[in-house]
Amino acid sequence: MTQIQAWAGHGPKQKLERYTYDPGPLGAEEVEIAVDYCGLCHSDLSIINDEWRMTKYPVVPGHEVVGSIIAMGKQVKGLKIGQKVGVGWNADSCMHCHECIGGNHNLCLTAQPTIVGHRGGFAERVRAHWVWTIPLPDGLDIASAGPLLCGGITVFSPLLTFNLKPTHHIGIVGIGGLGHMGLKFARAWGCEVTAFTSNASKADEARNFGAHHVVSSRDQSALRKMANSLDMLIVTVNLPMDWAGLLRTLKPNGRLHVVGAVVEPMPIPAIDLIFGQKSVSGSPTGSPVTLATMLEFAARHHIAPQVEHFPMSRINEALEHLEAGKARYRVVLEADFN
Template sequence: MTTIDAWVAASKKSKLTREQIDLGPIGAEEVEVAVEHCGICHSDLSVLNDDWGVSSYPAVLGHEAVGRVTAVGSAAKGLKVGQRVGIGWNSGSCMHCRPCKSGKNQLCSQAQPTIIGHRGGFASHMRAHWAWTIPLPENLNVAESGPLLCGGITVFNPIAMYAQPTSSVGIVGIGGLGHMGVKFAAAYGCEVTAFTSSESKFDEARSFGATNVVSSRDSAAISQLAGKLDLLIVTVNVSLDWPALLSALAPNGRLHVVGAVLEPMSIPALPLIFGQKSISGSPTGSPVDMEVMLEFAARHNITPQTEHYPMSQINEAFERLESGKARYRIILDSDFN
């Protein structure tokens, strides 16, 4: 198939309109997928609004897509027509640099974001490199799995890299990213402390698996956690009381940022030095990381909390996301036919 239907953003902050697009011949290492469901991530909104200054238009957004393979290029490996797969934030990488060859493809300097200079999943069909087209476990809830491919792997990876089942883990922000972080950390066996600015989310955070819940606006409450957390994952994109959060870390503890905080972070040096603490960040994950995450999610029956819209209501769905009212991920169900 070369001609597809897609919801297109013609310019910065524009409403999306349905159009037909010619994809051209399929590349030798590409896979084509008929999209069944595609999550809306806050990154889609950021690219629509050009918040990061890297957007290009016209844009077909959507990078949490699941569906069935409809075509494979002549050099594509390991996938077959009819197989159910997912595509996340990246749809390709060079495959020959050191990060790619060492299995850290997400760190490739030429990694191709699915929604920047590439056509994403708010469409009837989309394409990606075969290595970035991730097979879905058979026992995974497909209709709910799209957000795992971006938000899910973003919070799963630091837990897999830096936590142990005996760790005390904090998750800052109980939203689209953070609620999945709580679920993953709890399933991993960690003691989980959730930080949220909304007291209305306290009970909900406990239902996701949090043992403790603290207001992220209450520096005094945070100070009572001094020295207790082995890993603290920040999923929000706003400035916080960084010294207070740093004090909550145990010796050798790590403050890990996955939320795109645009303002510089004011971090005192002495607590880092004398507590031998670390500050780090990470993007999503490699194709292998994503496969491991999906297998873990299927094994532990982890799915995001979602709201569904038909894809034809995509503009209404974006308005709900931008309003901050989504609880907690929005998924668009394909309805082109």
């Protein structure tokens, strides 16, 4: 295989630059994908800027890849050349630990993130293990599907994992890249859906995405009125919140589930957990089977993220747009290396 053209970051807060690398021989279980589109996720920014102290430079970000299979190793199963596929946060996992064999590959302790110590999808081509190469179902719009592979799975996975029922009332906190997809999934699931946002200007859009009700997350009296009404809250923001106030919106046995990487520790009053038998939890993206299930659900219910497109050659402009909080609601880059 020839060298791969990509966009890479060489240090925190530095602009991405054109970068070419030799991917070496294709592994027996590896798939090589020609990138059509790649979503831009907030975690790309965190990795570019080494906010999680795990970045390996030069870093080729991009972990919401959509493209076509152009090469396969000898041991690859169930895929074919030319097939449209997606790759998300993980590109590989060990395949022999309890989590991998149990189907929870996303919990594998040695899972290989697509953009840490591995080159991601802001490139003309990208590689992944065949298990983590997820076929895209017919009927899914490939130009907007990218963000489902990280942002989408992150808000979909808790609905499956915690057996959310159509009779449940779910709250989604934060109506951004993740939250707007959460509203669409929860509505299609059949639930009563409440959007919590600090930005009143997003209320009408939140209703269009599927919210039955919109509540200001900064309004203490509005939170108090919601007491004992929700079965589950999915928190997609990465800022400190009124955690005690949010916990009180849950019914007995309710769950506050965190998918936004809040850096500050969360003060959780034990008494609010004990009375009402409430839980606080978190989860990372999803397994390959959950990814495939989510894509089928999205295709069947015509769920697509609301995206803005940029050519990949304007990657730095797209990153600034995201960092400024201007993305409505998710950015997708179109590979344009030729």
